[in-house]
Amino acid sequence: MKLVTAIIQSDKLDAVREALFDAEITRITVSRVVGHGRQENEEIYRGQKVVPNLIPKVRLDIACNDQFVEIAVDAILRSAKHGNGQIGDGKIFITPIEECIRIRTEERGGTAI
Amino acid sequence: MRILGTLSAKCFSDLGSDSKTSKFWYGGLVMVRKSPFWVICLLAVVLPRLAWAGEDVFVDTGATAWMLTSTALVLLMVPGLAMFYGGLVRTKSVLGTMMHSFSAMAIIGVLWMVCGYALCFGKSIGGWIGWDSAKFMLRGIDDVITSQHIPEYVFAMFQGKFAIITPALIAGAFAERVRFRGYCLFIALWSICVYSPLAHIVWGGGFLTGKVIDFAGGIVIHISAGVAGLVAALYLGARRGYPRTAMHPNNLVMTLMGAGLLWVGWFGFNAGSSVSSGLKTAQALTMTQIAASSGALTWVLIEACVYKKATSLGLVSGIIAGLAAVTPAAGDVLPHGALIIGCVSAVLCYLAILAKNRLGYDDSLDAFGIHGVAGTIGAIGLVFFLRSGAAASFKTQLWNQMTGVLLSIVLSAVGTLILLFIIEKTVGLKLAEEDEMAGMDHSLHGETGYGLINVG
Numbered sequence: 001m002k003l004v005t006a007i008i009q010s011d012k013l014d015a016v017r018e019a020l021f022d023a024e025i026t027r028i029t030v031s032r033v034v035g036h037g038r039q040e041n042e043e044i045y046r047g048q049k050v051v052p053n054l055i056p057k058v059r060l061d062i063a064c065n066d067q068f069v070e071i072a073v074d075a076i077l078r079s080a081k082h083g084n085g086q087i088g089d090g091k092i093f094i095t096p097i098e099e100c101i102r103i104r105t106e107e108r109g110g111t112a113i
Numbered sequence: 114m115r116i117l118g119t120l121s122a123k124c125f126s127d128l129g130s131d132s133k134t135s136k137f138w139y140g141g142l143v144m145v146r147k148s149p150f151w152v153i154c155l156l157a158v159v160l161p162r163l164a165w166a167g168e169d170v171f172v173d174t175g176a177t178a179w180m181l182t183s184t185a186l187v188l189l190m191v192p193g194l195a196m197f198y199g200g201l202v203r204t205k206s207v208l209g210t211m212m213h214s215f216s217a218m219a220i221i222g223v224l225w226m227v228c229g230y231a232l233c234f235g236k237s238i239g240g241w242i243g244w245d246s247a248k249f250m251l252r253g254i255d256d257v258i259t260s261q262h263i264p265e266y267v268f269a270m271f272q273g274k275f276a277i278i279t280p281a282l283i284a285g286a287f288a289e290r291v292r293f294r295g296y297c298l299f300i301a302l303w304s305i306c307v308y309s310p311l312a313h314i315v316w317g318g319g320f321l322t323g324k325v326i327d328f329a330g331g332i333v334i335h336i337s338a339g340v341a342g343l344v345a346a347l348y349l350g351a352r353r354g355y356p357r358t359a360m361h362p363n364n365l366v367m368t369l370m371g372a373g374l375l376w377v378g379w380f381g382f383n384a385g386s387s388v389s390s391g392l393k394t395a396q397a398l399t400m401t402q403i404a405a406s407s408g409a410l411t412w413v414l415i416e417a418c419v420y421k422k423a424t425s426l427g428l429v430s431g432i433i434a435g436l437a438a439v440t441p442a443a444g445d446v447l448p449h450g451a452l453i454i455g456c457v458s459a460v461l462c463y464l465a466i467l468a469k470n471r472l473g474y475d476d477s478l479d480a481f482g483i484h485g486v487a488g489t490i491g492a493i494g495l496v497f498f499l500r501s502g503a504a505a506s507f508k509t510q511l512w513n514q515m516t517g518v519l520l521s522i523v524l525s526a527v528g529t530l531i532l533l534f535i536i537e538k539t540v541g542l543k544l545a546e547e548d549e550m551a552g553m554d555h556s557l558h559g560e561t562g563y564g565l566i567n568v569g
Binding site: 009010011012014015042043044045056082 | 205354358547550551552555558559560561
């Protein structure tokens with residue numbers, strides 16, 4: 001079991017969700033996050049240009065069995081890029097999951113995902 | 114009717130008040146019994162006053178005070194509309210949507226002073242449009258008192274607020290997907306090419322003035338804006354992802370507050386349209402209240418029956434449906450008429466929104482589904498509830514109303530389509546896909562609506 005964590009641009013959320021859905025990955029958790037990257041995001045307040053040091057992004061957490069990891073990653077790579085890829089498009093982290101438990105049935109392991 | 118100087122204006126200003134005159138009469142009646150001498154004195158005091166009052170040049174301070182208040186109330190509806198619409202769109206476009214209403218205050222506010230007022234309320238040219246060089250740039254009305262005994266400035270500013278809110282209403286139909294510069298150009302041209310002729314024809318001395326009953330703008334404002342919205346929504350196409358992706362309102366609390374402001378402002382909108390402060394004003398205000406409540410109650414009952422849950426958005430939609438429907442009728446129908454108009458309007462607007470979802474076009478915030486439909490219901494429905502003593506027969510009036518409605522639909526649809534085509538081909542109106550997905554706030558205005566999302 002692996003946890004695929006993707007940090008993406010907020011305007012690509014719909015596209016990524018659709019791509020994941022098409023790849024039959026439907027169980028995801030989405031949250032709004034802010035962070036540092038190489039991207040600079042300029043905003044204007046009363047004529048003064050401001051570059052906030054923290055930029056809003058969207059984070060997707062997808063827990064899946066090993067054979068689905070590449071499918072999920074491919075779907076995200078296909079859908080989260082602006083054009084052929086730009087600074088700020090985001091990152092994907094893959095981490096191992098020690099255990100997964102479904103609360104309702106108390107199932108454990110791969111079947112619980 | 115121009116008065117000569119401020120001194121005479123002051124002299125006349127206290128003649129307009131009814132209460133003073135009636136006190137005179139009451140005092141006079143008591144004194145008449147005591148002595149014939151008093152009768153002569155009384156006549157000596159009253160007669161010149163009555164004679165002067167016939168000259169129509171004094172300022173009626175009561176009416177002026179109410180019209181000033183109404184003007185402010187109608188302007189308050191524009192931020193109200195901004196909040197109403199702003200709460201209904203997605204988080205990423207909240208500022209862009211509110212900017213649509215606020216920018217109308219800036220653009221039409223200037224345009225009205227320059228030429229809008231002259232085009233709407235100038236001398237009629239063939240019954241279609243007005244023009245008066247004294248009204249151009251408002252340069253010749255500095256000391257003019259109208260025949261309704263209010264300064265013409267007050268009348269011009271009051272009418273200007275209607276011109277501001279009408280294009281702002283349209284923005285609900287194409288929310289979240291237009292470029293700002295294209296929108297600005299669109300409302301400016303729409304105001305000149307569609308609103309001005311329509312307001313002139315129905316109110317300003319055009320060929321339907323006095324024939325069609327449109328008390329506060331069901332035909333001129335709600336139908337024209339609703340139809341323009343429908344045409345724009347069809348021309349521009351849906352928001353990307355609609356209707357597959359759910360597009361939830363970002364802040365219904367703001368929408369509810371906006372609806373509250375609209376309701377309050379609507380008292381100025383309707384009751385102010387009597388351009389007086391008297392019986393007609395009271396009638397219009399009462400009908401406004403009745404229809405709004407009736408619309409809201411009806412909508413809530415429908416939802417309670419159909420979904421077993423009454424929603425807050427449903428209630429405020431009912432308020433707007435009732436208010437928009439009673440707008441053309443407020444000054445001329447009886448209370449039971451207002452009750453029925455509000456109720457029928459809520460039912461039909463509800464059905465119109467169901468039909469929209471079935472047909473699949475994206476009138477995002479239901480500019481047509483509520484304003485267009487409700488305006489039509491009010492403009493035609495009012496014929497059935499007119500108070501006795503109407504000038505025209507039932508059939509003639511019904512025919513006049515239908516002419517007015519049809520004219521508004523055709524003029525607005527054709528005018529809007531031509532303007533959209535021209536603007537799309539020149540400065541561009543439809544937002545590019547990337548900008549639309551990023552949201553109007555970021556891509557068009559370089560800001561974000563809610564700071565709470567950002568930790569830093």
